[in-house]
Amino acid sequence: MKKVLFSFIAVFTFLFVNAQSTGLVWKVKSNRIADSTYEIIASTQIEQGWYMYASNSNIEGLENINFNYSLENVKPISEIRFNKASTTINDELFENKTVNVYTGDVEIKQNIKLIGFIPESIKIKINANIAKGFEFIPPSETEIEVALEGGAKATNNNLILSSVDIQKPVANCGDKIEKGSLWTVFLLGLFGGLIALFTPCMFPMIPVTVSFFTKRSPTRKAGIKNGLLYGFFIFLIYVVASAPFHLLNLNSEIFNSISTSPTLNIVFFLVFIVFAISFFGYFEITLPHSIAGKADSKSNLSSGVGIFFMALTLVIVSFSCTGVILGTLLVGTSDGGAWALTVGMGGFGLALGLPFALFAIFPNWLESLPKSGGWLDTVKKVLAFVEVALALKFLSNADLVMHWGLLKREVFIALWIVISLGLALYAFGFLRLPHDYKGQKISWGRKIIGLVAILFALYLAPGLTKTKYANLKLLSGILPPLSYSAFSEEDRFKGLEPNFINNYQKAIALAKEQKKPLLIDFTGWACANCRRMEEEIWTRDAVQKMIHDNFILVSLYVDDKEKLPIAERILNYKTKDGNVKDIITIGDKYATFESENFYQVSQPLYVILDNEEKLLTFPIGATFNEAKYLEWLQCGLKAFK
Template sequence: MPRSALLPALFVLCCIAAPAGAQFGEEPLAKDPLATSKGLPKKFAKLASVEFVVEPAKAKRGETVTARLKVTLKEGGGGYTYPFFPADTKQLGKNDLAAPLPVGDLVFIGTVADPPNPDTKQRDDAPSGVMDQIYKHLAVWEFKAVVSPNAKAGKSTVSLGKYTRLQVCDATNCYPARGDELPAATFEVLDGESDKIKPADLEEARKILNLPPPKPSAPDRGSVGALPPAPSGSANKAEVRKSAKPLDQYTDELRVIATNVLPPEEGSDFGGIKQTGLWAFIATAALWGLISLVTPCVFPMIPITVSIFLKQAHGSFGERLKLAGVYCLTIISVLGLSAFALLKFMAWLSAHPVTNVLLATLFLVLALSLFGMYELTLPNALQKRLQAKQSKGGVIGTVFGALAFTVISFTCVAPFLGGFAGISAGNEGSGSLIAVPTAKEIAGGLAFATAFAAPFFVLALVPGLMKALPKSGGWLDSVKAVMGFLELAAALKFLRTAELRVFPTTQYFTYDLVLGAWVAISAACGLYLLNVFRLPHDEEKPNIGVPRLLFALLFLGLALYLTPALFKGHDGKNQRPAGVVYAWVEAFLLPDPEEWPTDLNVAIEASKKSGKPVFVDFTGKTCTNCRYNEREVFSRPEFHSLFDQFELVQLYTDEVPSKAYATDPGHSARIEEADVNGRFLTAVFKDNTLPTYAVMITQPDGKVKVFKYPEGKINHPDQFATFLKDSLEKAKK
């Protein structure tokens, strides 16, 4: 692609490249927001019946059982099914078995064999005599499994998981069914010690669960090989690692909890804390729009554009007013739509790995352009066409002039627009009707664009004010270079976010690497402002002014301030420079989250036994405000003692970290569980803000009282402490 075509392509990418849905969706909730598809597809059920059983139906922890999948083809239906592992590897028709199978209260071990004595059929599109293996009447598969050492006593269910595929066929078509659409097997976990344990089978199951060797002492709570406790630095000593549950079972558990939640109590303002209002949001958007004006792509164009208005108006105030109005309304429409799109989808954009890579590429391209490596311009053909339209003057020419200016200026405006959208995505939201996201985002987008366009209108009406504007010059080149450094830093952050969503742990864009790069970028920016080196577009200018010197010292000081965080302390963790600046840098670069339990149903059951209320932290792997609260608020000694009085649980709504499980169930399974958590958050609190903090208190009748803290980012730690104390008092009543 020629360089002249880069800018419109990047403009379209940043403004409109977003999926159809947000992270949890803004559409009205279905009657059952946690509903999932269940049951065999109708055409499948016409040809075959399926049974999945566990034998024996009752077993103790650590015992070996057999799970049988029985597919019976109905007489007269002409149906058949395939093996999972046909003898001929070239056979295309076969069933697919997920490997490894889901780990829940049953841990599948060993290998699976197809039933003996299969039938055969002529292979489609193959020479005569080339046969496929099939089953026309009955097929039974046996799976060897061990009852998990961490299984809780009581009824349990197990499925083959959604990534298993079973199909039945007739003479014309094949009809597939996922493992989670097949009947689930039910069995009962018995409490107590067992004398039927097969050591070799149990050892294999323990390896799958990544459990440590059993200790000679009595295991915790009667389980075989209890999971390791939470680290000593966490708020309590609860178990934090779990075995993955089948998705339908996990969904059913949260559905039951959501059904029992009582409406939130009225009048609980917890010290009168209120979230950021609509007007404050609009004012912030307008401020970012005004800041965007003082950029090298925009500022020089202000007097030039106003001069064109004055020339075309021929001294007529009315004509000048009309042209300025049309020009500004065009900018507001185009830029406002871009701002609205970013605000609308920023929560999704900030988490999706593909979009983060695209945004990192965009910011890298823009940074290199601002450094002077190349010039981003409109394609020649489009540029000539716009100039021809603009030269005609009048309303049409003014509209095309505004369109050209908006696209050209986007190189400098994009970082500020993206920065505002990113910050607003992390701000606390509200469940009230005034904070309907669409209305708020429209208002924010229009405020940003209106503030950006306003000076053109004002100066067209009062041309004398242009004399008060500072003259364009070398200082704008410095602004351009500084923006390039900032965009380069942003690109690294986007790449780290993308890797966090793709891999369980980062390997390339680690926290230390990106922080080190930020230190280097800050130091390089400071040295540039001191004229230690120059860039291609800079003029030779040996002397620097006082403002430039102060900014140079600011960037160099920031580099020195952040440097200690690159080194480890005696505890093996990064040192943490004091102050709010490092707190924000650390949170923005998304350090590893604290480890808390991640199963709400387990926390509620523990609450019934201990009498403690449940503190729920709705969080995300890529949530900046979540990391800020964890590092700056939750780490304070006074909150350690408060959290000790709660059953703690974290519910991730973008992706559950792999370290939350004893054995990683896979990327897709972790995202699906997080999606259920997100739908639970929306169903119970009519909100999808991250972070959201709530306390749940289970009543004797099984109903659950909920109290939601009104802030996302905790700006008032003392009021948050009051919220926790008040919740403890309510739990005692």
């Protein structure tokens, strides 16, 4: 309990004082003692009035000063040493207990030994807490680079292929890669907004709000103007919500990192589960009343600013219904960058705002709207089942990227079958949820939903087998890949298998040996369109035979979180566009390889190289037309010969 309390104290005091003090500024260097042994020396100057905590075993939860090294082959071989003895004070923060502290200039040393490869430099994070009375600053998360005398350069720094000219391939065929259509993204956002519109948080607000405008406005013209303004502000708020993704200094791979981040996917999984339980009716999720109250207090029909705050109030109070859909939109548009997110949010906001504007212009339409009632509760609970299914998709993304083996394809499909049957039981009235009552009349709409759920479960069932029917092409890219199976390697259904996975050097060597062109497949464990290509196009007989007989195929996963061997890791790699990044994982390596040579960060991306590593065609992205994809392969093969 004390540790938890201390953590809260640390977080909140840090938030208050961080603007006043920047914390500790460290200078770190190393001295070489022997071939693989170094002395790390860190020095800092503590500001007047502040003090740094030394070892204090009597304060539970207060971590001792220590060094965290970025490489796992670094072994500390001595204790932390200080240039002077600590002093004692009675600390107000810990109820005037006696604590050991350092003040003024402090120098810390530790001896380390590197096992195996010794790099040019390593990174160190120094854990040291400082305080001043009730003000407390925890350790910085910043890592400090330290050069090591005699260290070797990473062997993996040949990320740029000088032979590749992206503008002048050998053959002028293929596509100059274009981003996915923004119209598609807009329509997806619009569709998501329409779903949100028919939730209990939004739908009842349409007649209430429109009636408010038409009755309170002095003239019909003013009512129409206010309604239009209200709808426009709803649209504007959602568009502006995407602004941070434009304003932040983001590198070109950040959106791919967002969509494939195990942590973020697990967070979305948990959020979807919580929202689903709420939609089932077990509890109600609401934002703090103070947030909505502040926005509502500023609303005043007599001004445009007031109408804006009315729109903002609606956006805030409806978040419990719209939040999950917005989260899905964020992840779903991640491969298109910030503008795709803005367009998607615009579509979402338009779907929510347009009805208010239209009903303000044509108030008679309100009479044709279905009355709020039990059907809204049904919609909410149907959405809850859908949210549970989507939650599993986010968990599956994290599972695929981290190779945990939790949600193999058959396990995932079985869970979706259970969810579908649960939805069917609810729709037909056999499963009662909170606020349902015995003998409730089952509408035709619910019966249709139940029938669709049963048919969907039947469609999923062959996915549990080890036959060719396990390839559920309509769900390619949503389900885990065929290769991620619970069946043994010998028993599972196999599509086209690459010659190598995550090993470009071996692949190009084999291509030279067999005198075949190299087909590079830039892919991702959590890439939906990659799975669609593998299961819809690569399984076609003509495509499979063409690639198998004429190419060396290598799949390079840009989101693989497995760490590279220490000798291949690169610290502070400077990209062509001037960004600086660390290349630590296999995914870091091949994401950089793709962006540096082919100026793309989206997946899938297919590239054909000859044995001299020259580009044979323009790269091509996801192409769900078999004839077009075959034509591109044939063009590359012809250019090679």
